[in-house]
Amino acid sequence: GIQVEQSPPDLILQEGANSTLRCNFSDSVNNLQWFHQNPWGQLINLFYIPSGTKQNGRLSATTVATERYSLLYISSSQTTDSGVYFCAAPQTGANNLFFGTGTRLTVIP
Amino acid sequence: DTEVTQTPKHLVMGMTNKKSLKCEQHMGHRAMYWYKQKAKKPPELMFVYSYEKLSINESVPSRFSPECPNSSLLNLHLHALQPEDSALYLCASSPGPDNQPQHFGDGTRLSIL
Numbered sequence: 001g002i003q004v005e006q007s008p009p010d011l012i013l014q015e016g017a018n019s020t021l022r023c024n025f026s027d028s029v030n031n032l033q034w035f036h037q038n039p040w041g042q043l044i045n046l047f048y049i050p051s052g053t054k055q056n057g058r059l060s061a062t063t064v065a066t067e068r069y070s071l072l073y074i075s076s077s078q079t080t081d082s083g084v085y086f087c088a089a090p091q092t093g094a095n096n097l098f099f100g101t102g103t104r105l106t107v108i109p
Numbered sequence: 110d111t112e113v114t115q116t117p118k119h120l121v122m123g124m125t126n127k128k129s130l131k132c133e134q135h136m137g138h139r140a141m142y143w144y145k146q147k148a149k150k151p152p153e154l155m156f157v158y159s160y161e162k163l164s165i166n167e168s169v170p171s172r173f174s175p176e177c178p179n180s181s182l183l184n185l186h187l188h189a190l191q192p193e194d195s196a197l198y199l200c201a202s203s204p205g206p207d208n209q210p211q212h213f214g215d216g217t218r219l220s221i222l
Contacts, residue, residue, distance in 0.1 A: 040215075101151055
């Protein structure tokens with residue numbers, strides 16, 4: 001199946017700092033999603049972004065499908081941003097998502 | 110995402126028990142999914158239902174038995190589970206088998222004694 005790699009694996013930020021998370025995928029995709037899993041295990045949809053750029057408040061994402069990567073930008077981080085950020089993509093022709101190994105973000109006050 | 114509702118939120122069961130996990134969505138989605146997530150790991154697909162028919166079974170042991178009674182409901186029947194089956198079980202839905210995005214429920218945290 002498709003390989004999805006994320007970096008960095010762990011990230012510690014001071015509140016108010018900005019960060020960029022990266023997702024590389026091994027095959028062409030027609031769908032890519034970013035999720036935030038909070039400390040209670042809830043998996044929250046952040047972006048559905050097969051290509052291009054989207055913004056939602058302090059978060060934005062860019063997917064360059066031809067180069068097989070996606071970036072998630074977090075600006076002015078808050079302690080509530082802590083958790084694990086996953087990107088996920090389906091194998092071509094399939095509808096099941098393959099998840100990356102995640103980036104564990106800790107925002108300290 | 111709270112548009113996909115999973116019950117119960119927590120479940121503790123013995124290895125000889127039979128229990129069921131339930132998942133419900135009212136978004137008119139026609140594809141539904143079960144994922145399993147072990148601690149500090151990403152979710153992994155177990156089953157996909159498309160138009161109420163099982164379309165993908167990722168070689169899941171038969172002690173896990175999915176059921177899709179109608180387009181809004183998805184069950185996962187559990188029997189004779191092992192301690193290593195303890196995990197967070199996540200349900201998701203999408204508009205169709207080829208239409209994303211997937212929306213996830215809050216999960217059921219399962220512990221096998």
